[in-house]
Amino acid sequence: MEKQKYAVTVAGGGSTFTPGIALMLLEHMDRFPIRKIMFYDNDAERQETVAKACEIYLKEHAPEIEFGYTTDPETAFTDIDFVLAHIRVGKYAMRELDEKIPLKYGVLGQETCGPGGIAYGMRSIGGVIEILDYMEQYSPDAWMLNYSNPAAIVAEATRRLRPNSKILNICDMPIDLEEKMANMVGLSSRKEMQVGYYGLNHFGWWHKIYDKNGNDLMPQIKEHMKANGFADALSDTNQHVDESWVHTFQKARDVYAVDPDTIPNTYLKYYLFQDYVVETSNAEYTRANEVMDGREKFVFGECERIIANGTSEGCAFEADAHATYIVDLACAIAENTQERFLLIVPNEGAVENFDRTAMVEIPCIVGCNGYEKICQGAIPQFQKGLMEQQVSVEKLTVEAWIEGSYQKLWQALTLSKTVPSARIAKLILDDLIEANKDFWTELK
Numbered sequence: 441m442e443k444q445k446y447a448v449t450v451a452g453g454g455s456t457f458t459p460g461i462a463l464m465l466l467e468h469m470d471r472f473p474i475r476k477i478m479f480y481d482n483d484a485e486r487q488e489t490v491a492k493a494c495e496i497y498l499k500e501h502a503p504e505i506e507f508g509y510t511t512d513p514e515t516a517f518t519d520i521d522f523v524l525a526h527i528r529v530g531k532y533a534m535r536e537l538d539e540k541i542p543l544k545y546g547v548l549g550q551e552t553c554g555p556g557g558i559a560y561g562m563r564s565i566g567g568v569i570e571i572l573d574y575m576e577q578y579s580p581d582a583w584m585l586n587y588s589n590p591a592a593i594v595a596e597a598t599r600r601l602r603p604n605s606k607i608l609n610i611c612d613m614p615i616d617l618e619e620k621m622a623n624m625v626g627l628s629s630r631k632e633m634q635v636g637y638y639g640l641n642h643f644g645w646w647h648k649i650y651d652k653n654g655n656d657l658m659p660q661i662k663e664h665m666k667a668n669g670f671a672d673a674l675s676d677t678n679q680h681v682d683e684s685w686v687h688t689f690q691k692a693r694d695v696y697a698v699d700p701d702t703i704p705n706t707y708l709k710y711y712l713f714q715d716y717v718v719e720t721s722n723a724e725y726t727r728a729n730e731v732m733d734g735r736e737k738f739v740f741g742e743c744e745r746i747i748a749n750g751t752s753e754g755c756a757f758e759a760d761a762h763a764t765y766i767v768d769l770a771c772a773i774a775e776n777t778q779e780r781f782l783l784i785v786p787n788e789g790a791v792e793n794f795d796r797t798a799m800v801e802i803p804c805i806v807g808c809n810g811y812e813k814i815c816q817g818a819i820p821q822f823q824k825g826l827m828e829q830q831v832s833v834e835k836l837t838v839e840a841w842i843e844g845s846y847q848k849l850w851q852a853l854t855l856s857k858t859v860p861s862a863r864i865a866k867l868i869l870d871d872l873i874e875a876n877k878d879f880w881t882e883l884k
């Protein structure tokens with residue numbers, strides 16, 4: 441019997457990640473056969489550059505796949521099985537402001553953490569909910585695999601506003617770090633490890649890591665973390681070459697030292713070493729500038745070259761090997777593989793001594809009916825304390841969005857461990873409101 445073939449819509453067709461993901465999908469056609477790929481974006485011009493290049497590539501490498509791109513929701517979301525969502529509401533221009541505005545006040549500027557993450561969350565919620573609604577309207581049986589950021593806030597918003605929707609929120613940072621840990625202990629893949637992990641998105645810890653025979657790998661990984669952090673450990677992604685990422689992997693050594701019983705997610709540096717992050721930031725040139733001058737220029741330059749040549753021959757795009765987790769996740773649903781993934785899901789007791797309504801990042805087993813959570817037990821006081829504070833920031837942000845509340849957003853910023861006082865929080869908030877007036881509803 442012929443294997444079923446799937447139709448996939450990439451929401452955020454103009455994303456810098458789209459070509460790498462399209463090539464990755466083609467490489468995995470043996471296990472995830474595709475009949476149609478649609479790109480959807482609300483910026484026709486940006487998407488067209490990426491789409492025209494991908495169209496040429498697809499014609500040359502997989503002509504049997506129906507391909508289209510559109511800004512029309514009905515065309516994009518009709519007759520599909522999966523939505524892969526990676527939108528960035530406000531694009532890099534707004535990321536730059538998210539990063540630079542807090543720095544004016546001596547507070548770190550980061551895409552998903554601190555005030556920048558809160559501002560980005562206030563823009564993303566509406567965009568992701570809109571796409572989810574389109575999917576449900578035009579393809580009610582489809583699943584959305586969402587990795588649009590800030591995933592913690594987006595996930596809390598979907599829990600509050602669309603609790604029954606078929607959406608899985610996932611992040612690739614733990615995947616990259618698990619690849620590095622596998623490399624530290626001489627394993628060829630993270631899939632040869634079984635992990636225990638708890639936290640919020642971009643805010644979590646590994647507390648158990650075994651190999652397939654049940655041997656404890658933590659002692660060896662801890663030795664490496666103590667000496668080098670995640671530096672000098674390889675993973676199968678070639679995207680982390682920028683200096684700023686190298687520093688992040690090195691800094692994980694200091695983050696690890698704060699709690700040597702667990703292995704931290706790299707993003708914890710923004711909450712535990714916020715002064716260091718500010719001191720080492722350049723308020724005139726942040727990560728958004730690096731990405732615009734690097735990844736964005738490269739991707740769009742390459743797309744334009746393919747279009748001008750009329751062929752993808754010799755193109756520098758590579759399948760994003762790292763993004764194969766997306767195919768793994770789609771296969772888990774499509775073929776009931778019951779594979780384990782770290783997902784961002786409602787806690788409901790999985791982390792025993794933590795808010796039942798929190799969206800936590802924990803291991804889950806995924807199959808055709810969705811996920812089942814793997815209980816992580818009780819967590820230590822240190823992590824619990826940090827998580828209580830951060831989850832409140834995320835919940836207050838979502839409440840502020842739902843209610844249009846200035847007060848709640850001010851509270852969210854004030855509560856963030858990255859912000860020193862309510863006064864500074866208010867100064868940053870007022871600047872963010874001005875910068876986001878095309879994206880946020882009016883706050884009262």
Ligand SMILES: NC(=O)c1ccc[n+]([C@@H]2O[C@H](COP(=O)([O-])OP(=O)(O)OC[C@H]3O[C@@H](n4cnc5c(N)ncnc54)[C@H](O)[C@@H]3O)[C@@H](O)[C@H]2O)c1
Nearest residue numbers: 452454455456457482483526527528529567587589611612
């Ligand atoms: N979860 C993860 O681990 C992970 C990893 C990498 C990137 N990301 C996220 O993926 C997203 C894309 O990143 P990027 O750097 O390629 O950004 P990008 O700006 O290159 O692409 C985002 C695209 O989304 C489009 N868009 C914005 N709002 C939209 C809307 N409402 N509807 C439809 N399309 C919309 C933009 O026009 C743009 O083409 C970001 O949210 C980023 O944070 C997540």
Ligand SMILES: O=P(O)(O)OC[C@H]1O[C@H](O[C@H]2[C@H](O)[C@@H](O)[C@@H](O)O[C@@H]2CO)[C@H](O)[C@@H](O)[C@@H]1O
Nearest residue numbers: 551589611612613614616677679680727731762
């Ligand atoms: O600063 P950026 O835009 O380069 O990266 C921000 C994203 O960082 C993480 O994703 C990484 C991922 O960990 C890595 O292995 C590879 O695939 O690249 C991704 C993007 O650089 C993080 O998980 C994302 O949420 C961030 O958006």
Ligand SMILES: [Mn+2]
Nearest residue numbers: 591611612613
């Ligand atoms: Mn992430």
